[in-house]
Amino acid sequence: MKYIDEFRDGQLAQKLAADIRREARSDRAYGLMEFCGGHTHAIFRYGVQGLLPDNINMIHGPGCPVCVLPIGRVDSAIELAYRPNVILCTYGDMLRVPGSNRVSLLKAKAGGADVRMIYSSADALKIAQENPDKQVVFFAIGFETTTPPTAVAILQAATMDLANFSVFSNHVLTPAAISAIMGSGEARVDGVVGPAHVSTVIGSRPYELFAEQYHMPVVIAGFEPLDVMQAILMLVRQLNEGRAEVENEFSRAVTRDGNLKAQAMVAEVFELRKTFEWRGLGWVPDSGLQIREKYVAYDAEKRFELPYQSVADHPACECSAIIRGVKKPLDCKVFGTVCTPDNPIGSCMVSSEGACAAYYTYGRYKESR
């Protein structure tokens, strides 16, 4: 298949659904976690869950970097934005995530902080060049997909000797988070639909150790509905046969070794943090990246001596349990009433890839009520 429409073909979807129904054994249940919010949205947008037999339960995982960033980190960014002479730049979704007392970067902007929405790390560099009398901080978030562009921005800033640019790094690592979820044993997960974009960078190799350690099949899948359904079929087959291998449904974009050039750039600029706090998962060892000493001049945490304090989620919000795969958005009492995309209480309703946003946006929750 070469064109996008072919990955959304209704007849092929029906055929795949029939194959899944035929191969899924009626005497067992299948708990399959999609780690990426992109998969969650494909499942809801195209009604994939409705095509599956009842004994296949899709479990929504950590979803996206916006969802997993803890309140303490949002607070640090807000505190930074309020400092005199600072321009804080970040991606659109981050602006609306509530920090402590439901203050967001958007509210900070309304309160006078200079907060700018950008589309790429290059935008932040440009703003720094245009405002030499200000300190421009890029509030960087993301899994392995968005880390290479941040590394490029730091390398370019170093080449240009740009003294007024720095990065507040919140880049996190996917395999560490999957291991944390599996290691806790809280969620009943039998197999994993592996990330798409992340895997284009890191390849499929990093999941091999993890599949072996937890005897957990992983199928890396693209974000189109037929990709997800094919991955589900491949996982069902592996589980029926007692296999726990890493398979690659997304071979049109993912190789075993990934993008070596991007990996080299990331390794040049970043190193592992000993530990990093995630919303829902708590402190996870070796799960985040910090800027290397060589590029310390571009590290906002060092330049501004940013303090960090853990902050508990809003008591009504179930984001943490959703991220761990223990609950679903409809288990949250404030879903769709107090908490909506226009008035989010937690990060899972804000992010364009969040599980709560997927349930709300595509209205599937109405069918199951």
Ligand code: SF4
């Ligand atoms: S509905 Fe809102 S408050 Fe509830 S878990 Fe989702 S984001 Fe959190």
